[in-house]
Amino acid sequence: MSARRKIRMGMVGGGPGSMIGPIHRMAARLDGEIELVCGVFSSDMEKSRQTAEACYLDSTRTYSSYPQMIAEEAALPEGERMDFVAVVTPNHLHFPVAELALKNGFHVLSDKPATLNMEEAQRLHVVVRETGLCYGLTHTYAGYPMIKQARHMVAGGQLGAVRKVLVEYPQGWLSGADVEENSKQAQWRLDPAQAGVSSCVGDIGSHAAHLSEYVCGDVITEIYADLNSVVAGRQMDDDATVLMRFRQGARGVLVASQICAGEENTLKIRVYGDRGGLEWTHSDANTLLYKPLDKPVEVLRAGGAGLCDLAAANCRTPAGHPEGYLEAFANHYRNFAAQIRARLESREPDAVALDVPNIVDALRGMRFIEGTVKASTGDSRWYTLPLIAGIE
Amino acid sequence: MSARRKIRMGMVGGGPGSMIGPIHRMAARLDGEIELVCGVFSSDMEKSRQTAEACYLDSTRTYSSYPQMIAEEAALPEGERMDFVAVVTPNHLHFPVAELALKNGFHVLSDKPATLNMEEAQRLHVVVRETGLCYGLTHTYAGYPMIKQARHMVAGGQLGAVRKVLVEYPQGWLSGADVEENSKQAQWRLDPAQAGVSSCVGDIGSHAAHLSEYVCGDVITEIYADLNSVVAGRQMDDDATVLMRFRQGARGVLVASQICAGEENTLKIRVYGDRGGLEWTHSDANTLLYKPLDKPVEVLRAGGAGLCDLAAANCRTPAGHPEGYLEAFANHYRNFAAQIRARLESREPDAVALDVPNIVDALRGMRFIEGTVKASTGDSRWYTLPLIAGIE
């Protein structure tokens, strides 16, 4: 056996009926750097065992609760116990699981949003800082190589000063009035106790906001928000428009909606500076359009010519062999595993490893979600997002 | 000689250096229904003559001013004088030319926006009503057959109740700080005396607003507007975001910008109801995507199968022979000429002839432009557009 070994993952959530759980597991497997060694996939032990068996997981490491898992894994010898916990539950469990895992010495890779609210996020921040452990957040779309290329080009000044950001995330799957009855996915996302203060912004708007900050290398500081519950009877927003101002002066428009009937999942971002623009669309994720002012548009391609190191390091195949959602997700898993490996090997992680959304993104994301809800109620004016202690 | 004859057009504006003048003339020519018989193409008689000569126009009917043209044409026998005036000047002349023409018995087809401000628009409304003459407004994009098809499908209930409208009009041509120095087009559009209270909303946002009302068969009643002068030193907006509420309950987001570097002229509209969505993009103008909820998207095509009568009547070629901007423009000219011809023949115009933006669109357009400027200043709140006497 080689001294080198796979990074060991425990999972909380992702049992039968979960949409995102299998996606996390596929993403974790793809590059062969991570091994699922234990889990609690459901609060129902029978369901949890079903998932464990489907994953060919040792039944002795299928646990009945996350506190049990964390306790028992912590008790295992270093050469056996899990290295990190993947948190793939509904939102309300993200924080308690992450907190307990970190406090017991386990790194955490969590689905987004990081917590149920800003207060939890700030407590999580403290824990991450105090433990010094790795914390990652799976804002999937930042895992795409052409998004990394976009960030590189903005940072390198190829667009000049950024003036305008257009980001949109139209979905149609919550169009039907009866979708809550038939879909487990819809149920918890429309339940404030499980989802938090926002459905649409929490679920997809937060992805769009993160993407705009990531690509621009900037921070949203002020917003005007218009959140709507379009389908009658919903307690939470299923549609949102947010006007944004960024620290460095750019303006943005974010449209997220779950009631755009007939739309799938076509997140799209466009960024314009005084010297050119960029455009990326999820449905053509391997392409980045670069639009220099008064010159022909250039079509940059994943795996192709002219990519920066970070983008190239997040491609697995030559240009023309499309990579997709699972590969973007897998980039976060692989890069997060590389952070952990660097620790195991007592060295600094490289830039590729560090390029995973982290606790700072977690804080900003929760600030954004809560901010849109606040901005959208009462006076309905421009709202200055509060500074976050410790990071700003 | 047949008793039937071409409809006779006089033109004001569109001399050397004009962008839109030649487009109006090509549009007027395409279908062979209209004949340019006279004009005053520039305030400089020498320039006006250049254009007249380039149009092979009789020099005796090239005039030195629009009052002269209107007076002399009115003095010609009925069998010779022009039937209508095409107004293609900068905005500040739209109203005085249109008013004088109408008062002297000439129909008017005007470039948009109809007037410099709402007060002029209301005066124009009175004149149109009192003279009973034909008044048309060249909101080009409503001339596209697939837009007419979209309107038909919304009206027919194929989307169910409309909930959401996304309309965007990104351009990049005003990105450069020095464009005003080099472009006559930029100069007058950024000069309030010639353009009115708004550059971006007046020039392109008003097209987007009209398109959303036309497709939805609905009226914008409330707005929240964020207008910006992004390029330093400009007196007027070059970027605008407008949130909209429609009378029948739909919400909308309108993004118009002239500083999206690298963008051409890609007006795009998406409409979502509870049963499906529609999408049309100017860069692929012969296609309309119909997105029924939970069924495959259908690709409707100009000249192709499944079009309504109005759409089909505005196509000239079989599917696969792309028609473009000039054909959309020509549809308005041809249909407006058919209105005039119906009068000449003492019969009612048909639905195709009547499908030209008119004085009601003119009023709503000016209300929208002024409304965005008002809504964008001061308190920055939602703003209820005032009712327009006589049409609402």
Add this chain to the structure above:
Amino acid sequence: MSARRKIRMGMVGGGPGSMIGPIHRMAARLDGEIELVCGVFSSDMEKSRQTAEACYLDSTRTYSSYPQMIAEEAALPEGERMDFVAVVTPNHLHFPVAELALKNGFHVLSDKPATLNMEEAQRLHVVVRETGLCYGLTHTYAGYPMIKQARHMVAGGQLGAVRKVLVEYPQGWLSGADVEENSKQAQWRLDPAQAGVSSCVGDIGSHAAHLSEYVCGDVITEIYADLNSVVAGRQMDDDATVLMRFRQGARGVLVASQICAGEENTLKIRVYGDRGGLEWTHSDANTLLYKPLDKPVEVLRAGGAGLCDLAAANCRTPAGHPEGYLEAFANHYRNFAAQIRARLESREPDAVALDVPNIVDALRGMRFIEGTVKASTGDSRWYTLPLIAGIE
């Protein structure tokens, strides 16, 4: 009246039920350089009069036959008579009309293919040479500005030595077994007496062959052809594949078919040299993709940055205002009119005026059509196209 005047056109063909007649007339009108002064639109005088009236044409110049038209027009004073004849009949009349017109001093602009067979084409060549008059052929697709740009880039060596040409023209409109019964367009195209030896190659394959020669600035010298009558009962080909070798060494594949059910009219050409490739597709006619080897693809756009003079001269609107089929057609008309005008003004036509398919293209086109039929029968081997006396 200015001494300058419109160029005067007479038309043969294009009466009620014609598809291409109205297109020729719209193309002739668009730029205001040409005036329809006379015509014989149908062999049935009543139908001819209908079209004349719809065109607001003087009834005294609606003729009962093309010999009559040519004779009577020739008898008119120079200041009145037509300058050229537009031939828009079914194929079998192209030659006799063109020949008689030329022999009587009229320039000719003809729909394609130029004649019914090669023997006629050679006779036409003699007449054109002997009369010295202008002869143009409306291979529409060569009228698109981005095709002109492609030709320019190949000629300028941007692709290096051309190695491979892929050209395809799939249509579906002849898929149905009963289309001949219901469509006048289908009837004559599938009747050898009217269409010539080939339907599919004659009607659309010849466009594709011309386009490949035009873009490459090269000549097809050898072919292997596989022509099929896919729908039972047809005397003529409705499907064709032709392998091609060009004089300068490139190889090509041409696919033309009228039985590709569901296809519209999507002519597409791709050219590859040792340093890069080009791609143009009719459904996105305002775009030319330039694919330099090992660099990002560039998107060249009609009306946009980086176009050669010839391409720019064939655009009417800024980038983002799509021009289409009628504008491409109109480019040929406008440029042909400019040839005639140069003669009227006793000067050499410029490069833009001369850029209209001519008698050399006519000869090569007929050689190609006949060649594919010959190559496709009997031994079915590679076939060397015979040299054409006088041009090669």
Add this chain to the structure above:
Amino acid sequence: MSARRKIRMGMVGGGPGSMIGPIHRMAARLDGEIELVCGVFSSDMEKSRQTAEACYLDSTRTYSSYPQMIAEEAALPEGERMDFVAVVTPNHLHFPVAELALKNGFHVLSDKPATLNMEEAQRLHVVVRETGLCYGLTHTYAGYPMIKQARHMVAGGQLGAVRKVLVEYPQGWLSGADVEENSKQAQWRLDPAQAGVSSCVGDIGSHAAHLSEYVCGDVITEIYADLNSVVAGRQMDDDATVLMRFRQGARGVLVASQICAGEENTLKIRVYGDRGGLEWTHSDANTLLYKPLDKPVEVLRAGGAGLCDLAAANCRTPAGHPEGYLEAFANHYRNFAAQIRARLESREPDAVALDVPNIVDALRGMRFIEGTVKASTGDSRWYTLPLIAGIE
């Protein structure tokens, strides 16, 4: 430990510098059904160990040769030894490895083409038949769900009788004259000793041929082939056009080329019947266009509405979450593993498990490759592919 276990894979080939080896390993990992347990990744033991270590593979099961691996694995207890061998070497080793593995009781999943020539393929056929073991061939593109949907729709008669197949596979990576010097991938593919009789047809044309047979549910019976060595100095074809006739009467055109400068890997197939057409393009792999005759095109989407069971079973994510090349590849691995698992569990594999290219595809593929070389030399006529004993 659950009684159920992962399927155990040994790998031959895929060491440092291999393009396809890592792809096979990612594909094998994605769904968590397969475990890499042993391998010989290179003929150089040091390189082999590098790959083994990168895969966290037990060093005791990294072998120095495939005969050694097969012998030693065969000697392991049933509960430990590998279940199947993945063959990812250059072509010349496909047969000897597969043959030895099968003869020693191991199932085989091989990269394509199956063997170096037809004679080997027939010997392989005998071994597969005699051992009764599972043999799979990774024609990747048949792994895409929308290709499975296409096959289903053709089989179900939605297109009517298939008339025409257009399949193209343009690449540009062998455009440069010096690519052989710099690319290991190019070197062996252009060396007949390692690649077989054809480069272009063997490498990519065979994929296109398989795809056309798979989608149509039909067999290519006659071909006309034009193979070229475009870049000077090459012994083998780098460009090919093949006309095809299918058993049930359809005609086809296959274009494969490695010298289309600027192209990536855009395999595309279009199939036309008398009632409609289908189109699938690798660059938009999650979309299948269905073109019913005289009706609007429908856009079928991976993960979306209206898919057949087989297509749906090969999607992992909801519509709008793009899956790509690795997922298509993984479908073959997962389905092949399901075949093996059915054997382990003494039951019949289901339709999804059986949907992996097999020895019949292997035979047809080799017949096609050899056939194109034969057809392209000498007389250059249509060539009837010989019947294959035992399968036809």
